[in-house]
Amino acid sequence: MAEPIGSSCLAVNGLVTGYDARNVLTGVSLSLNSGELVTVVGPNGHGKTTLLRAISGLLPVRKGSVSLNGRAISGLPAHRVAANGVIHVPQGDLLFAGMSVLENLLMGAYLDSDQVAVARRLDEVFSLLPKLAERRTQIAASLSGGERRMVGIGRGLMMKGSVMLIDEPSLGLAPIVIEQIYDVIARLKASGRTILLVEENPARVADIADRIHLLDNGAFVWSGEPAVLLQRDELLATYLGG
Template identity: 75%
Template sequence: MAEAALAIEGLVTGYDRRDVLTGISLDLPDGALVTVVGPNGHGKTTLLRAISGLLPTRRGSIRLFGKKLAGLAPHQVAAAGIVHVPQGDLLFPQMSVHENLLMGAYLENNQAVIRRRLEEVEALLPKLAERRDQLASSLSGGERRMVGIGRGLMMGGQVMLIDEPSLGLAPIIIEQVYEVIARLKASGRTILLVEENPARVADLADAIHLLDNGRIVWSGPPHDLLERDELLETYLGG
């Protein structure tokens, strides 16, 4: 079995005085794509925010290749190797595609490394090279999602956290986004992906975790979940 790139044990976190996650434990093997699914508002995005240091770890532990992340500031977590591609992308609308990509490399001072990463991103996402000088505000939803992923790749990093990449997109655009994610996995990237629809990751994810009310209620291969009608109906509405 591959080494756990990311190991989470007994994670408790939330907002103000309310706990949202009440004891999450999961491992993300090196080179794997693992997906977390579940109803809206039950802690999926909270999990990614906790890993990336945007929320405090109240109890439990988060380790990246054995290194403790809990307690680090977000920029320290990023420097350690966690890349967070947030829900909705959060691009800089009045910056060009090229400028948005460069913002992903803000922790890197070596210009040769930045150029190499940019070449790799534009090779993986050739449409971004075509839109290089275009303002982010003028892009389609699918193109914005690609820039968000590309900006994340510009950070380098060891583990990518991708939050609901299909949110708000037309079906044909969702297919294009998942083609990119499949290429990321094929290139050896380690990915923790949040998604609402388990069918979208059935042939892509190595494992899937079903999260409900701040706890993981089921874990296993994606196709096993799709065969469990009672689970799908209870937690995901069918």
């Protein structure tokens, strides 16, 4: 696991974190090269979301380190991590419910004072997610689940950053909407974005992931290519219930 710092875009080394007296992650290491899409799969409640929260500074890192483009970012408060270029699209969207779609998107560009660049990215987001352009003046609370997820992703795309953390984008959505969301993610990867994706079901990411880590009980129990994982029935049965 000793990859030299600097060769990878995001590097997590021996990360330990948790809530109160309990450690949820007991030493997780992973690395993402520029342009890669790496997925962490695993059953619910075993630390997938916790991993992303620790990387983006919402949870304090107890041991180990996180670095971005060679610079240590563990220990920084969340807003500084964001300023360093980590884009976190959180689970359950965490939209600003009382604001319009447009205002939610503009909040994504909070750190950017270059109005021209912001307007350009807004156009890009609207062309990638045309539904948002239609709904731009609608209040976020009144959107459907799929639209909310789109706003969450769009808001992340409004940020300038070198790595994107996406937390269970399929959670609670209808199959057809999940397909649309994964279509967007595939296009993001195609455009060269570096993405760390958390997902419950490895089959969904098989086509787009470069690597998969299987997280169970706070540690990675298997890492490798998605196609290999899907053939390992014993792993799927043990950790992912078939």
